[in-house]
Amino acid sequence: MDSALIPEGVKRCSFKKFAIWIGVLTIPTLWGIYAALLCWGKALNQTNLNDNFPFGFWIVADLGVIALGAGAFFTGFLRYILKIEELKNIVNFAVVIGVICYASALGILGIDVGQPLRGWFIFWHANVHSMLTEVAFCITCYFMVLCIEYVPLVLENRRIDAYRFFHFLSHRFHQAMPAIAAIGVFLSFFHQGSLGGVPGVLYGRPFAYRSGFLVWPWTFFLFILSAIACGPCFTLLITWITEKITRKQLVKKSVKETLAKIAGWLLASYIVLKIIDTIYWASSTAPRVGINFKSFYANQPYGIWVLITEVGILGIIPAIILITKQGRSNSALLILASFLNCAGIFMNRWIMTVQTLAVPVMPFDKFASYHPNWQEWATTLLPVWIGAMVISLSYRYLPIFPQERELNPA
């Protein structure tokens, strides 16, 4: 039925099977849309957020998906700026994942703010001193860059490419890609850092506050590093899931190992700096305001296990696996390390936002806990289902994996 749209020389499932798959994904999507409509229609009382936890699961998801989506800009940086040719075989997919991640972040923010129709105030009445302003400008601009990077992929669809105009347009886009990638890299470094600045500048919240360099707290730099460490791993993880679902090898192992090696060394560097930052924060920044850092972990469930899990289990272990040749050449270990790396960064974003708010600052204040309710889960998972649809459509109709034909001869 849709065979004319499918790239040449590759095999895809029947249209019926594909339609059923999309139909299955539609069910949780509708659940998410319903929850979003509740939040818009009845206001944010539909969530478990409160005045102690003005930031919750949505902010964690925002910070998390933007870090996971860093695979797009960083793979583009490696491919187009550092000219690591091998990565051309995975950069297209990284762009698709990036588009989904950034669209998700913008979509979740659209539900998270109390007055979504005033969202444009952030640009119109911009406070240039606010980290969130910088984040808003950069992620909006970078999302446009990602869309521009995604367009040539769409133009490569067999049917569209048959038109001379689109064929040449696609060619021109490809020629401009290094410049577009460079813009993306510039914007991404800034907003990944600014996202780190969001908690790092909160000098009224000693758990999150960090000193730093000029106007940038140390978290600014840590967030950049952690994002470029986990972004490529998320690309590898989604590639693995796609391969499992399609039952095909789509990217050569050597390509994956190259990306894993780079991510591993970045993760190792990040963890070393994170440990130094934690030691400095615990021994200098917190005591300066009269706080023994152990008191930050006095309220369960946020015990010291949080720090050990984040840095040790979800940081040091995946870093060791990824930087050792034996580790990353073992497919199971590579995927495990990628998962741990991504989970670690997600956990870090939770700690820097939700745990920050959970720690009482006024000594006579009481600890309160927070957990997301179903509306928050449904809306946060919404991008997962829509993302799966976008990946399914892109995989079916666009030549996003250049090595697919070679690895899966007809």
Add this chain to the structure above:
Amino acid sequence: MKDIHSEQKTYKFGMVIDLDKCTGCGACMVACMAENNVSFRADETDKLRSITWMRVYKMTNGLPFPDTEVCYIPRPCMHCEGSGHHRPAPCIAVCPATATDRDHETGIVSQIYTRCFGCRYCMAACPYHARYFNWWDPKWPKGMEKYLNPDVSPRMRGVVEKCSFCYHRFQRAKNKAYAEGRREIREDEYQTACAQACPAGAITFGDLNNPQHAVYKLKNSPNAFRILEKLGTNPKVYYLSTKEWVRRGVDHYLEEEAQD
């Protein structure tokens, strides 16, 4: 370029709350809600979603009976000064839409409800929990609309609100002074609702820079202190207490500091 604020009479309005006098009766909270059209719901059991611009906290000395002592701490917005241009109040620095700012004339930290788009970053930044989000649309019991304060705009859902030091009273006092040909307002012309309602006279309000005002003298008392002073937020709300456990109980101290 000429500084538009250079010729303006400036104040630094602040508050001194005597905790030895406070009985924790909550009259300040009630007066504040009525004066500022603070919305409420039929069921206010969820205190983490109740809007209380002025909130009375309870603190104890942690000792068992019969040595237990209790202190009540009324907490309005601290109207933090921060420390200089590069480190304003925690909330001002972070608001992405400039919906909160420090008024040059009064030093009061404002909240522009019609500009706030509800990101709640300011709430995360405030260590005093002085900022509140409107989780619901305000709904008043039938007939109560007639009793709302016409000088204060009610807030819509999805925006943040907080204590304004009854700024509308300052505007009213200023208008009166202007009509009478005066440039300055008198101390008694501008008082917050909480200060006037306190039956124990625990709350004193005025210009912290004016030696003629009571707060000027009170804030320089050896028993004066501020909450979380070490953070550097530089609040304009001071407290008084003759009890050391109260003075030390509102900030953090390391073990070695406590031994001093």
